[in-house]
Amino acid sequence: MSDITNPTAGGDEPHPEGKRRTRAQARPAGKTLEGDTGAGTAPETRGRTTISDSVVEKIAGMATREVPGIHSLGTGMARTLGAVSDKVGGRPSVSRGVKVEVGERQAAIDLDVVVEYGVAIVDVAADIRTSVISAVERMTGLEVVEVNITVDDVHLPDEEDEEGEGRVQ
Numbered sequence: 001m002s003d004i005t006n007p008t009a010g011g012d013e014p015h016p017e018g019k020r021r022t023r024a025q026a027r028p029a030g031k032t033l034e035g036d037t038g039a040g041t042a043p044e045t046r047g048r049t050t051i052s053d054s055v056v057e058k059i060a061g062m063a064t065r066e067v068p069g070i071h072s073l074g075t076g077m078a079r080t081l082g083a084v085s086d087k088v089g090g091r092p093s094v095s096r097g098v099k100v101e102v103g104e105r106q107a108a109i110d111l112d113v114v115v116e117y118g119v120a121i122v123d124v125a126a127d128i129r130t131s132v133i134s135a136v137e138r139m140t141g142l143e144v145v146e147v148n149i150t151v152d153d154v155h156l157p158d159e160e161d162e163e164g165e166g167r168v169q
Helices: 051-066 076-087 120-139
Strands: 072-073 097-100 106-116 142-156
Touching: 051 072, 051 097, 051 106, 051 120, 106 120, 120 142
Parallel strands: 106 142
Antiparallel strands: 072 106, 097 106
């Protein structure tokens, strides 16, 4: 393993005492590295935070389920498979019916929903967007650039839940 070079001595010479320098000590004066740990930098700029797609999916799924008029999330097949999994002891998936693309500063969200019969779909869609954007931006700091909603079905009051799912409210 080689010694870290002394940046103030041209960059190619080892530290004169032969000691290893930390990253902060080896940094040339006046330059700031991403994730700098210098005492003069603000704490929120020290390091990098990465938010997983699955985290944003869960937040968006929960925010969608809180909207009145939503019966369930997911396409017909996903709901059916999820209900079977739930019956055999699996945990209900909060992110079922949610797909996201997360970049460094932005997120795009796709939702598949089933609405209750009688609700104004346009109004429910607007409420979903408001709820999801608010929750994701507040909790993650990411800018939500779009929330695409696909209404896959309308749940009728006299329909039994074939999938075994109850109302998400």
